[in-house]
Amino acid sequence: MSDININQNTSLFSKEDDGSETKQEYTFTVYSENRIGILSRIAIIFSKRKINIESLNTSPSEIEGIHRFNIVIQETGEVVKKLARQIEKQVEVLKVYYSTNDQIIWQELALYKVPTDVIAEKVEVERLLHQFGATAVVIRKDYTVFSVTGHKEETDRLVTALEPYSLIEFVRSARVAIIKNSRGFHEKLKEFEALEPGEEVIENEFLNKGDDVFTM
Numbered sequence: 593m594s595d596i597n598i599n600q601n602t603s604l605f606s607k608e609d610d611g612s613e614t615k616q617e618y619t620f621t622v623y624s625e626n627r628i629g630i631l632s633r634i635a636i637i638f639s640k641r642k643i644n645i646e647s648l649n650t651s652p653s654e655i656e657g658i659h660r661f662n663i664v665i666q667e668t669g670e671v672v673k674k675l676a677r678q679i680e681k682q683v684e685v686l687k688v689y690y691s692t693n694d695q696i697i698w699q700e701l702a703l704y705k706v707p708t709d710v711i712a713e714k715v716e717v718e719r720l721l722h723q724f725g726a727t728a729v730v731i732r733k734d735y736t737v738f739s740v741t742g743h744k745e746e747t748d749r750l751v752t753a754l755e756p757y758s759l760i761e762f763v764r765s766a767r768v769a770i771i772k773n774s775r776g777f778h779e780k781l782k783e784f785e786a787l788e789p790g791e792e793v794i795e796n797e798f799l800n801k802g803d804d805v806f807t808m
Contacts, residue, residue, distance in 0.1 A: 613668040617646070619691050619698065619769050620676065622661040623653060623777050625684040634661065634685075637678050643667060647700075649766035654776060658686065662698075662769050691771055698769035702747035703729065704738045704754060705761040711736055717757050724750045735760055 624630050631650060638645055647664035665672075676688045708731065711717050724746070726738040740747055744764070751762050 613670060615666050615668050617664060617666055617693055618669075618672045619693070619696055619767065620661065620663040620665075620672075620679070621689040621691070621769065621771060622663065622679060623686045623688075624659055624661070624682070625686070626652075626657060626659045627684045630682065630684045631661075633682055634663070634679055637675060638663075638665065641671070641675070643671075643675075647766040649768055651768070658777070660777075662767050664767050687777065689771060689774075691769070695773070696769045696771055698743070698767050699741045700744060700747060700767055701765040702740045702742075702750070703761075703763050704740070704750065704759065705735050706738065706754060707758050707760065708733060708736045710757050714757060717754070720750075720753055724753075726750070 622634065635645070635648075643665055645663055645665055647662070649662045650659055652658075653660040665675075667675075672690050676690050679685055680688045704726070706717070711721075721738055724740055725742075726740050728736055729739050730737040740750060747764055751759065
């Protein structure tokens with residue numbers, strides 16, 4: 593499978609001039625059974641190493657009964673590789689992948705609450721929202737809520753731009769990400785099934801021969 597996984601070549605990791613490895617943003621993609629407590633056990637793996645989780649999202653995957661986690665951290669490649677191995681040791685975890693930002697497609701959803709009268713009175717605010725591709729979600733007399741999807745840097749820029757215009761509230765979701773070269777986890781499941789086929793049903797050779805077998 594062409595996904596970036598725990599067998600990733602360490603030569604791809606960036607280095608400092610002195611040869612030491614630099615920290616960069618990595619996104620874990622974790623497939624697991626939907627069981628109570630799995631999220632807390634995965635989080636403990638990071639907290640024990642004193643690693644801060646920048647973003648965490650969990651949702652159903654394309655396969656019924658299997659959940660998908662996107663976890664974002666800032667770390668070195670060697671540490672990321674060890675974390676992936678630890679996560680995969682969890683009984684409910686089926687597969688772990690980790691990717692740098694150039695190996696994934698990702699988005700975040702941001703919501704902005706702005707006074708409705710400011711939008712009506714200030715033409716530049718309306719132009720600003722249009723420039724960032726903002727979409728009105730709720731329009732009320734006292735406020736309007738807009739949504740924007742994009743990367744963190746993009747959504748942060750709109751926060752800065754709206755601050756002079758009485759921005760009331762701002763919230764951003766966790767990252768959702770898809771690995772560019774992934775064929776989907778259902779393909780990996782097919783590989784598992786090919787490697788570990790279930791036991792074949794063996795027909796009982798004495799079936800329908802009761803009279804012959806059990807007569808005295």
